[in-house]
Amino acid sequence: MRLRRSAYSSLLLGVVAFASPGYASAQSLPGGSFNNEMEDLVQKQTKSVSIVAKNRSIESILNEIVEKTNVRLFFSTENPELQKKTSLTLEKVSPIDAVNAVIRGTNLIAGKTADGQGIMIRSKSDTTKSSQDTGKSAIVGIVSDSSTSQPVVGATVTIVGLKRTVVTNDKGVFRFENIPSGRHQVSVRMLGFVSKSQTVAIGDEKVVTPQFILSSSATSLSEVVTTATGQQRRVEIAHDIAKINPEAIMERTPVRSVADILEAAQVPGVLVQRSGGDPGSPTRIRIRGIGSISQSNDPVVILDGVWIDAASSSPSRLDDIDPASIESIEIIRGPSAATLFGQDASNGVIVITSKKGQAGPTRWNLSYNRDWGQTYGKQPLFYAGMGYNANSADLQWCPIEGVLKFECTQDTVLVLDPNNKLLSREGTETNNRYMLQMDGGASNVTYAVTLSTGNTIGVRRLADIEKIRYRLLGYNTSSEFSRPSSLRRNNITTSIVFTPRSNLSIGMTLTGTQTNLKDNSYDNLWSGLGNIGLTGRQFDTDTAFAAYGGGQITANEKPIKTTTGIVSSNIQYRPGGFVISGNFGAEKSAKNESNFGRLTLCDFRSSCRDTLGTRREASENKSLYTVRLNASTSLNLGSFNKYLDIRPSIGGDYKKTDQHLIDLHKRDIPVGDRSITMGTLSSSRNNLIENATAGWYLNSTIGLFRRVYFDVGIRQDIGSAITSSKDAVYPKIGGSWLVSDESFWRENPYINSLRLRSAIGHSAVQPDLNDIHGQYVNWVEYVDGKFINTVELGSTGNNRLQPERAVELEIGFDLDMLNDRLNLIGTYAHKDNRNTLVVRNLPPSFGIWYNATRKENVAKVRNRNFELSANVRAIETRRALLILNYALTLSDNKVATLGEGITPFNSASSRIAAGYPLAGVWERQVLGYRDANKDGLLSREEVILSDSVVYRGWSQPRYRASYGASFTLNNQFVFDSRFAYQSRYVQSYQPYLRYGAEDVNAPLPDQAQSIINGLSGRAPISDLRWNSASVTYHLPKSVLNRIGGRSLSVSLQASNLAIWSNYVGRDPGVNSALLSGEFTADNGLTPPRPRLYVIDFKFGL
């Protein structure tokens, strides 16, 4: 069957009467009158048309009318009358005149559609045929999509009172026979559309022809989402994919990066972790927990079909992507979904699609936003016990420990309040961001360009007291030290889509990013003042505290400059029933870090002097190349297609990465010099790592009766780090059942759609190439009376390593109810990471002296997640819309086995032990204390600690929930607020609350606490964070039309507004050791994420 863009056809056209109710009333009129009645309506809405046709088919001429006028024209392409040839010339006539002229002399007549907005062409004989033949009443109607005018296939139509149900055919037509006279309630329900009901009266007419035009529903299983084989309707795939609309998020919350979008989206199962509040701080994204002990737990990120580097780094490559250039982000969670995405996909896949242009005149979007940020919560007080000893009359540091050792006698306890303006190291963060976007094009070429630039000055600042002190000493502090932390980021994203033929499209997206991150903080600027509390201080009776350690200031410069370019191209060719697509792309990034340090010692009462400098020059160049090919088709099974829909795909991909790192350290650079060539070599490193992977897959979607779908696939990988390809075969199978379309559900008045789904799939994370190859290192030996350069065995490698294999079973449901006002999506995922790599110490019999470890596939890690999201349209009127969002994630993680012969081992602050979470936090505990000598002071010996470390909890939140409310008034004002809750996790706190360690009069519990804090200070916590609040005003269309704009909005946003928590530190969501490894949780002295206030202007032309 052929379908026109705005036409539907009917096989029933020649069999039964077929018209809208309005059209039926016109049937009794003569054809001419009917046409006259339509003229006004259609002519008002469409422009005139000129046609010159010579011996052409009626159908082709009708198609030309549609193309030239955009009139909605409905006709059957299978009516033989349409194939008749005719010749005519029309000049500037209305569409209806043109149609009538074309069909003149045939068996066809034209009439308006039920909504009066289109023209329907049918056979003259259709109007009476059915009733004459059958002598019975019938309801024959059509169902179409309001946005596309396409017929809606498979919609469920029910006569409520009669409990009779049919499904629309592939022309969108439904039919009920033998309907008694009277009024009947007919309802239509279709996945992805708002259900609709109509009362149909059957009187004298034997056939009535109602028309249902359905509008799309807000959340829908019919939504198209991205899979490895292309795009598919959500209902056809057996796993859940979360789709995020960045633009909607950016309207309600401050967004500077992709991580901000992911966090604000609050997708169940997705955890976004922060390393601090500095600009460019690394972020870490974990999807459905962590499964690998020694390999990356980062998800795979695909931008416009090509892989990009998304490893956590500072600044993050993922965050280099301009949020404004993104059309959508899809989160594919777990191996059951990610199987076909190939290697390293077991941690989930993030698919980012950049904005493409729309045909038409150029549209402009301009935006500017300005942020102000301030940290919240008080900085902790520093305490210092001060006193005297027998050897000196000077007041000096004298903590409890010194008193206990009889080294000093405490005289007083000084309290430093860094919240004092003079001492504060935190100022106001500012951020300015400008964005210009344009898109447009013709029917066969479209383009979109996004340009943006932003500059953030972080909260860190040099304490005023330090500035004053240096000024008094004659040493000027530059702005680099006054505000040592900043990030400038420039982006350009250009997208071009070329459609030379209707079945061929070629697209290309170029993304360029340049960042300049400055982190000039140094001891004296941040932790140096912390040292005052940690290690004591010098004290000046005249002024206040002075920095400990002689007042060091450093001409420390630490810029990190990165330049990233990503090119991705897509070619899609659709010959016959096939869809063949290819993605080709490359990402290249260059990161340069130059760290120059010249220490300046400024004694408190004397002048400053410079010392020899150090310099580090490190460059890291990465390249990542992608080739992906896929071919899909829909098998033509003839009449079986009604029941069976098979769409097989085959595809493959190739990915190659190379990374070159050069790292040079020099020391002893003379005072006054900066060049690295002037120093002596301290150390150097030159790493070159390549990796290539390739894979191919087969996949098929099998649909049964349009309500049951199976998704079956298998993938095989090979790669540089895979030594045995037979082990790298990953199968998947899933099923999706639209239960609500079954006959036993159709009568349910509350549930619009219910889909049950389940999927199981395998995926993998590769071992590193280093883990496979033996490592050989340079050395020098004295052999045969002379020094000889030799080659030493550095590590064995393990050429039997297999990929870590993740197997996940996912079970879930999608429920739309109460006229689609309530949408629920629930998923339970059980994921086993098998063959997990563990670093094993090698016995000395391997004869490896330096790095006697190797990895082995021995451990097993289990993750279980329950995810629930709810979307409620609580109020929905013409003037007001209130949408509530809820999300819940319950997580569980456990090391099932560590492997034979491997005893539990420690990794940073955590311990890896079977039966406990992978990132479990362990520490020794205070069991009690006893002031045995009654001196009022507790020594370490008087505090009873557990002999060994005990499990304290998981370093990642076990329970997470979020709540959001968005209220739209008059389509002009939007109020939005979001909250997030997480609990059952352990966060450390580097305590510099040294009261219990400094003051001899501190109560014993505080002294004991101080001692345990000295060990670690970790505690299970929970927190509720007020993530964001905003109010946005959209200028009404009427005003916009007057000023010539397309859209204009002003938004006032705030984020990170408040935290309610039992955490004693400032921000439990910050893990400053994020780049140090998966299992380190440490808040340290890192500034928390600032509370942001943003004003955002957007103007569209």
Add this chain to the structure above:
Amino acid sequence: MKKILRATLSIIGVSWTLSACSLDSLVKVGAPQVGSDIDHDYLNTKAGALGLLYSSIGKLQAGVSNASFEVGFMTDEMLSVPANSSDNIFFGMTSSDTRTETVDSYGLKGLLFPAYIYIQSARTTAANARYFLQHQSDSSLNYAISASYSLEGYAITILAENLCSGVPLSSAVYGQAAVYGNALSTDSLFKIAVAKFDSALAISHDSIRFSTLAKVGKGRALLSLARYSDAAEAVADVGINDVYTLSYTEAITPNPNSQGVNSDDSFWPLSTEMRPKYNGHEIANREGNNGLIWYVNPERIDPRVPVTVDYDGVKYTFPSIVRQTKFTNGSVQFKLASWIDAKMIEAEHLLSAGSPNWIDPINAARQTVGLADTVSPATTAQKVDLLFRERAFWFYGQGTRLSDMRRLVRQYGRNINSVFPVGQYNRSTTVYIYGDAVVFVPDNAEFRENYNYSGCIHRKP
């Protein structure tokens, strides 16, 4: 429909073929180069492969020097020296010197540990060198391949001679699976060593040095297997000038990071000059009742074991300390395999065969250093004593004494308490009694990390 099926099957077939063959080359990349890593391409060059071989030699040198040091203490070759008169702080040799080696949480780390891992390293590095040498397909490198077998054989021989029965030989050769070794008996080790030497000898004889190493090594291993005739046959054609020498130096080693470092690997610790830095030691007559008399007095010394008296009354408790001067500093040319070894093996073979000429090889050796001929004693036991005394003097401080003492027990039926130092150990103000250890044991890390290894089979000689 059929058309589509055919097309699909064709695509599958092509894809499968591609995945099976050509894609392999598509994903092939160079080995990672990290830090001071060697580019694997370099290993496939002559220089790279020889670099591994030289590394093996260096490791064997380090292993021999460390083992010799430890063996000296365990046996009657030397005594440790207390740090001062007022306490019992020794330089750390108490455990070996008193034969009280036990496997505790630290194992033998700090004692035999360096020797153990160096010798194992010599073995595994030699195997890796051979892998890359063989891939050169260059017959001029046959000597090096032969040497790699010899070095492996020698390393195994030293492990068998000094450690308990039950030493694992783990294997990590490039491109092959790493194998965690299991406990191999002393006999098994010697047999493996013999096979390695046979392989060495079968490949090339174009290097006298390395063939001498293989011949003497084989003889040494066979001697421990009590195959005296075979041992003598193995060394029969070792010429008087044939020698394989290990060299040591105290010179600063230029390390790969261009910073000078005096590597512990490259000097001989059993020297007088090294003593202050590496544990005080002295030579002692009749250590533990059964020890040899190494000198009659300092003025009448055997040229094979020269001694001197150090009147270091300030630092040491004792008014005088007698020290060996065979190795006076850390720079030593040390004969690992020589004609002397061959003569001693020949003598032992003749003695075992009951030949009256058994003393001839001994005297031939003695003549090279100007010593008068000795006469054969009357009894077999005395002959054995003489033979082993000669061996002890020739190889003093070279790490063979423990093996000889074990052989005296194992192959000649001597009682442990008549061979090893026993009784009161009087090098301290605290009185110690000699323990019963007659072997070293692998480091405790071997127990911890090697899941194929559960310890010595036995700790008998």
